[in-house]
Amino acid sequence: MYTKILVPLDGSNLSEGVLPYVRTLARAMKVPVEFLRVNDATQPIAYPVSMRLGEYFEKVKASFAGITEVKHTLELGHPAGMIVDLAAEQPGTLIAMATHGYSGAQRWLLGSVAEKVLHGAKNDLLVVRTAEGRSSGEAPLKTLLVPLDGSEEAEKALPSATDLAARLLSKVILMRVLTRFYFAPPETVVPVIGVNIPDPKELRAQDKAEASRYLTGKVEQLRAQGMTEVSSVLIEGGAEGAAADIIDLAGKTPDNLVVMSTHGRSGVGRWLIGSVVERVVRHSSGPVLVIRRQR
Secondary structure (H helix, E strand, O other), X not given: OOOEEEEEOOOOOOXXXXXXXXXXXXXXXXXXXXXXXXXXXXXXXXXXXXXXXXHHHHHHHHOOOOOOOEEEEEEEOOHHXXXXXXXXXXXXXXXXXXXXXXXXXXOOOOHHHHHHHHHHOOOOEEEEOOOOOOOOOOOOOOEEEEXXXXXXXXXXXXXXXXXXXXXXXXXXXXXXXEOOOOOOOOOOOOOOOOOOOOOHHHHHHHHHHHHHHHHHHHHHHHHHOOOOXXXXXXXXXXXXXHHHHHHHHHHHOOOEXXXXXXXXXXXXXXXXXXXXXXXXXXXXXXXXXXXXXXX
C-alpha cells in the first residue's frame, strides 16, 4: 500500500499529536517512518539549529520500538514546499502531519502549512487536528468512514480503505449524503398546459432510492471480495452541506478514520470535490486520510 510514512515535526507537543496514528499505521502496514524537520530559510533562527535536535529525534524514535525502520531528516527551506518535494520523490510515501503546532519564527507546523501540503502534494495525506495532549502510545482505529457520492472518482478511496481495514482489523462504513434541494413552483404561477412539473417529494424519493441501491451494491461488492465488517449509511443532508454531515458522523463514531478522495463529481448534488475535503480536514476533530486521484 505505502512504502514509507513521512512525518513533519516542529518540536511542539501539538505537532506530535499525529504520532499515535503513525505508530498504529506503521505497525499495521510494516513500513519505515521518516521524521522531517524543516528550518524555514526566510525566518531568523531563534536558536542554534543543532540545539538538542539529535536528542529530540532520538527520544521520538525510541517511542517507535518495534517499527521496521525509523530515521530523521533535517532540511533548510520553505516547509510546505520541502514536504511536498521530498514526498514526491517517492510516490509510495504517505505524508502524516498535524494541522496545528507552534507559530512564530522557526515554528511552522500550523494550519496554513498543512493546507498548502493538502493543495500541493500528489501523495496521500493523513491529517490530524491536534490539541495539547497525548502523543504516546497508539491510536485505535476501529472504524473507517468512506464518504461516496456515486462517482468513480470518489470510489478511488475504496481500495485504500479496504486494504487498511484488513490490516487494522477495522470495520468499514460507506456513507452517502443527499444534498440536492428541490423547489416547487410558486402557487401564483399558472400551470402551462402540457407541461408536467416534477413533484419535489417524488424527486427526493427517487434520489434516495437510487442512493440506497448504490450503497447496497457497493457493500455487496466488498463482501464478495472477502470483507465481512462492512455496512452503509445514507444521510439526508441539510443546508450546511455534505462536509458538515461527514464531520457529524465522524464525531459520533468512536476511534474512526475518515478516508476520502480529493476528487469527485461536480455540479448540482454532486459534492465530493476539493472544497469538501478541505472543510472536513479543517473542522473534523479526528484523523482524515486524503486519497489522491491516480492519474
